[in-house]
Amino acid sequence: MNSFSGIRFKKETAKRFQEFSKKHFNSHTEALATMLDFFFYNEISPRERLGPTGRTIEANLKKRINAVIAIMRDMEKTQTKPTVAMIASLFQLEERKNKPLIVEKKFIKPNKK
Template identity: 55%
Template sequence: MDNGYEKEQFTTISFKESVAKKFRIFSKKMGASNSMTLLMMLDFFEVNNLSPKESIGPTVHTLENLIKKRVSAVIAILRDMEKSQTKPTVAMMQSLFEEVTPAPKSKPLLVEKKRIKKVEKIRFREK
């Protein structure tokens, strides 16, 4: 039975036979009684503020394809920005902040002086 509607009485609505058959098949697909299927349909139209007379517009499939194309375009733009702007800028910044080590000079800065011992001249020699 229909949950919450057990105590309500049935009423009749007249439908054309082909419409009634189509609706019953749809109700079986939905897995609900005819009353609950019709209630779900009405709720859907009210909640989404739709009218069966109006066209919904593009289908979900076409909208999905449009979104995929836009996302692909954004990804392409970001990749181009990374190649042309970000990577060269990072390389320049790294080269600026690298520690520059001076090249070794051929001449040492501090030279040790070698002291030469003076040889004292001996004035007198013993025999």
């Protein structure tokens, strides 16, 4: 059987570690060994930042998408709708009014009364 060794931790840190290891691992030894292996194999330090998190990336994407939507709405209001209205007015056929044709006087027959 393996022997155990005592390590001193602050109470708050020990409680956090115990809750974490109970949630994800079968024993505290397995939890600590897995964490050490993770840092060793990935050659990273637990103190360095890994970059933006999913939440910050999502927030940035939402901002950019909202900006694109605003640009498209502005284009629709200022460019697309007026252009479509002008083109539609060009292709609309208006009914002709029945105006009498202008006829020269020499071709008009005088009315007999």
